[in-house]
Amino acid sequence: MHKYSFVRTACAVPKIKLADCRYNVEEMIDLAEKALAQGVEVLVFPELGITGYTCGDLFFQRELQKNALIALEQFLEWSAGKKILLVAGIPLVIAGSLYNCGVVLNSGKILGVIPKTFVPNNQEFYEKRWFASSKSLLQLEITLLGQTVPVGTDLLFQNNLIEDFVVAVEICEDLWAPIPPGSFHALAGATVILNLSASNDIVSKSDYRRELIRLQSGRCNAGYLYTSAGFGESTTDLVFGGHAIICERGVLISELPKYNLGNELLVADLDIESLVHDRQLLHSFSDSVDLIKDKTYRRVTFESLDCKVYDGDVNPFPFVPGDPNRRSERCEEIFNIQTMGLASRLRHIGNAPMVVGISGGLDSTMALLVCVNVCDRFDIPRAKIHAVTMPGFGTTDRTYDNAVALIKGLGVTFHEISIVAACTAHFKDIDHDIKVHDVTFENAQARERTQILMDLANKVGGIVIGTGDLSELALGWATYNGDHMSMYSVNASVPKTLIRYLVKWVADHTKETSIQIILYDVLDTPVSPELLPPDENGKIKQKTEEVVGPYELHDFFIYQMVRCAFGPEKIYFLATKAFAGVYENTVILKWLKKFYSRFFSQQFKRSCVPDGPKVGSVSFSPRGDWRMPSDAHATQWLKALEKIQE
Structure with a gap:
């Protein structure tokens, strides 16, 4: 449906086994195959999905780090020749520090690595025990699985068929910051923002999270895909419900029910043309570009198939709420x-x-x-x-x-x-x-x-x-x-x-x-x-x-x-x-x-x-x-x- 600027996106919530990287990546590949069969062009997985988010001090274990890379390589090999953008969560050692990263794969290539910027260290979260912030990263490129790969929070991924179909990545807590990195990404041209997350569930948190995502998609005039860790994470102190949400321009498009048993896909078609149109209308959007005047973004092209079928709901009465x-x-x-x-x-x-x-x-x-x-x-x-x-x-x-x-x-x-x-x-x-x-x-x-x-x-x-x-x-x-x-x-x-x-x-x-x-x-x-x-x-x-x-x-x-x-x-x-x-x-x-x-x-x-x-x-x-x-x-x-x- 590229003729009408529709793109098919999806959130994946795999069932995992903590620290079993081979098992986890096989589940991810299974979901990716299902997504590809449905014409999905962009697929995002939860934060640290290859290892699991709740590994604790095991993140420092060389064995876990090594097997995470082996699993990533397996996912990379599977992606060869497949025109789908995949974003997987993994812990990566870069210049002697450990980073919580999202790795972007496409057609057998690693297109980029995005480290998490805002690393929480309060209440039930103490990620700074293991992970450094992207702010401490000095390198622009790294060698990963034999490929020279751009790394940083200044990466945008532009579709080869639709110029305005531009994807950016942020990770969990980044969204909860006063000014999320996704806001800057949108000002730089991103029309779809992906969030790899591991947000636990406590009473009423999902309501706040849903509203946060919806409002962020509205402020950025963007599509926003959020997917969170789910079944298989440690329940020692926390429960992760596998919440997945897709919003567009401040509207909740689709949502995956919490407390699912994993191996779930949430698929939604986004309208890139409508996003760009609203940005043209709102001068407050263009007037905010000076916020990134000192920031240079790097663009990387990705390939996708043109899904020929549109499955989005079209409301015959756009002026009249259905509910x-x-x-x-x-x-x-x-x-x-x-x-x-x-x-x-x-x-x-x-x-x-x-x-x-x-x-x-x-x-x-x-x-x-x-x-x-x-x-x-x-x-x-x-x-x-x-x-x-x-x-x-x-x-x-x-x-x-x-x-x-x-x-x-x-x-x-x-x-x-x-x-x-x-x-x-x-x-x-x-x-x-x-x-x-x-x-x-x-x-x-x-x-x-x-x-x-x-x-x-x-x-x-x-x-x-x-x-x-x-x-x-x-x-x-x-x-x-x-x-x-x-x-x-x-x-x-x-x-x-x-x-x-x-x-x-x-x-x-x-x-x-x-x-x-x-x-x-x-x-x-x-x-x-x-x-x-x-x-x-x-x-x-x-x-x-x-x-x-x-x-x-x-x-x-x-x-x-x-x-x-x-x-x-x-x-x-x-x-x-x-x-x-x-x-x-x-x-x-x-x-x-x-x-x-x-x-x-x-x-x-x-x-x-x-x-x-x-x-x-x-x-x-x-x-x-x-x-x-x-x-x-x-x-x-x-x-x-x-x-x-x-």
């Missing part, structure tokens, strides 16, 4: 952000009344719920909310009834103003045949509704609360100077797929049963602007997703393009994985073309959107997050999709 508890927390947080944003704006202008148009659909319902929450939180009478239902040519009984019931049920000021007469007169004024249901017919209704809201706001001395969402902004599915305009837009950075969960969250938590029933029915109503007359049964005829495509697809496209800056081919590939069995590939391609066409052609609408609170990592505010020329062309993006079709 119900996290989703509930996210909804609560977003609802509070919307509430505080609107409350702050109202306070700034003297707690003006709120005017909001209610259609009986999801977006306007969400906006009204935010307004009500502002009133309840800040002791503002709900009567200061002027909710307006404006039935037109396409209004159905279902949406009308829900709008009226919701407004009255929430106890806000109710207005019903039909737009039929005004639009009919307007069509006559501009000489438009009312029987021609074209864009003029549709947009005139949207603009009439906005005019009513704006004028009513002037009358009551209030502001119009916008209802449009992020997905509509991306697609330009809004009438220019119509429903796309307001004085404060509370849903502006909330995607359509998330709006649904927000409304459901409010419904689930409301104590008013009648309101709950209405909200659940709104959730079941098809998404529609209702600008065309209903069908013969009085049902909604104009269904948005039949025209522009499924919002779940478009929200996926939005996230991958705007948040990750992926190209069309990669987005298509990920979409086929995420929606396998839901949409045919041809359908995904069709709507991806529609997405690009609309996204580029509709920028002019995003360039002048009103203020609104940012709630997530994607926002189209022209003042903050998204700056794009309105006359940019989608030609290259569409050509890339044509290649897929061919």
